Amino acid sequence: MALACMQLCLRCRSLLCTKTGLVTWHHYTQFWDSTTVIGVPTRIVNGPLSIRWNRTETQTRHRWKHQMLFHSALTAKHLSTEATEEKYTEELSKTSVVTYSSPLVPITNNVPVTQSQMTIDLDDAAELSALEKISDEEAANICVPAAIPPASTSLRDYVDKSETLSKLVQLGVSLWKLEQRPNVGSMLLRLDFDTDVAPKLLFLKEIGVEDSRLGYIITHNPFILTESLENLQTRVNYLKSKKFSYETVASMVSRAPYLLNFSVKRLDNRLGFYQQQLNISASNTRNIVARLPRLLCGSLEPVKENLKVCEIELGFKENEIQHIVIAVPKVLTTNKRKLTQIFDFLHNTMKVPHHLIAKFPQVLNTKYLRIRERHLFLKYLGKAQYDPTLPNYISLDSLASLPDDAFCTNLASATLEDFYLFQKTL
Numbered sequence: 001m002a003l004a005c006m007q008l009c010l011r012c013r014s015l016l017c018t019k020t021g022l023v024t025w026h027h028y029t030q031f032w033d034s035t036t037v038i039g040v041p042t043r044i045v046n047g048p049l050s051i052r053w054n055r056t057e058t059q060t061r062h063r064w065k066h067q068m069l070f071h072s073a074l075t076a077k078h079l080s081t082e083a084t085e086e087k088y089t090e091e092l093s094k095t096s097v098v099t100y101s102s103p104l105v106p107i108t109n110n111v112p113v114t115q116s117q118m119t120i121d122l123d124d125a126a127e128l129s130a131l132e133k134i135s136d137e138e139a140a141n142i143c144v145p146a147a148i149p150p151a152s153t154s155l156r157d158y159v160d161k162s163e164t165l166s167k168l169v170q171l172g173v174s175l176w177k178l179e180q181r182p183n184v185g186s187m188l189l190r191l192d193f194d195t196d197v198a199p200k201l202l203f204l205k206e207i208g209v210e211d212s213r214l215g216y217i218i219t220h221n222p223f224i225l226t227e228s229l230e231n232l233q234t235r236v237n238y239l240k241s242k243k244f245s246y247e248t249v250a251s252m253v254s255r256a257p258y259l260l261n262f263s264v265k266r267l268d269n270r271l272g273f274y275q276q277q278l279n280i281s282a283s284n285t286r287n288i289v290a291r292l293p294r295l296l297c298g299s300l301e302p303v304k305e306n307l308k309v310c311e312i313e314l315g316f317k318e319n320e321i322q323h324i325v326i327a328v329p330k331v332l333t334t335n336k337r338k339l340t341q342i343f344d345f346l347h348n349t350m351k352v353p354h355h356l357i358a359k360f361p362q363v364l365n366t367k368y369l370r371i372r373e374r375h376l377f378l379k380y381l382g383k384a385q386y387d388p389t390l391p392n393y394i395s396l397d398s399l400a401s402l403p404d405d406a407f408c409t410n411l412a413s414a415t416l417e418d419f420y421l422f423q424k425t426l
Ligand SMILES: *[C@@H]1O[C@H](CO)[C@@H](O)[C@H](O)[C@H]1NC(C)=O
Pocket: 042, 054, 055, 144
């Protein structure tokens, strides 16, 4: 289906007849009370200051100006937040500028990671400003998007007008999700299907991504459409050089759409971090990253925090942490409070020692309430016995993983009805 679309390939730009004009207009309708929309900016030359209105009603102008101010305030707020974050990062950098170069395969160039690489926020992606300056030539091509419904606030209203958008929709891209993100709508409307979109889709298919995943990938990382093919290929080659198989790379990209957004330097740094921090082999590092590829995408701070929690707050030993993480990589990214809560219940209420929790680490990834109500039910029945050296031992594994009916029959020797009645008393 995707390929059939690509072969059609009409130029979206000429259909739209406007780039910046339409885009800017769309951008502001979000702030607009639709009943008061009177004018549409007809020409935008060098940004918003020279907007000319077809109908120059003061009220409308005033509103427009108001929207502009509102937007500026937002931008300013955004910028100042960024500044604060940078400062925070600088603080961190004093203690945490560490280079983790990945020893999976020796690399020659050992470049220290920069702070922006370490703490990047995935959702705070590149912003193509709808207000950016345009050339006179471009300005001359701008015309009023007369056929576009004036009260529109949704990208969906452009689908019929834009070849790129309609094809993305056919691919399964969720415009509804994309348009929640700042400037993504305008970025998409600037893209040409033939030159920007089709080659990226072909590339993804060539590296083994299934057609059915393309929509998901672009919905989550539309910026892949603006990245150069050369960069994308270099990153795939890097992963292959680290002995990730063709199938593994395809599966990682399919599940972590931001993976190919990151430079080789950063990917290498991430792999090195996990291998050195956990003190595990190259193949175990590959294994955990292949199963949870977003470990290579997100910030390392929460991971460091979770490792600290496991070691200092929960009191696991190095080899136990290694075992836990290799079995359940998700422990690295799980919510710290949930991790602590379930550990506390297992260890302090159920009296399960560390080494047994480490032996069945999946239990750390189970819902707290599920463990709690099952344990309390067993305790009520006098069957809460978790010591493998004593008779009638109940393993954490079966406690956590059995479905309700098997739990009742096999572990509690009770009926499902009894269990449900008991839950109501909690
Ligand atoms: C501006 O408004 C006039 C009538 O008020 C109309 O004839 C004309 O087509 C409009 N121009 C544009 C570019 O919308």
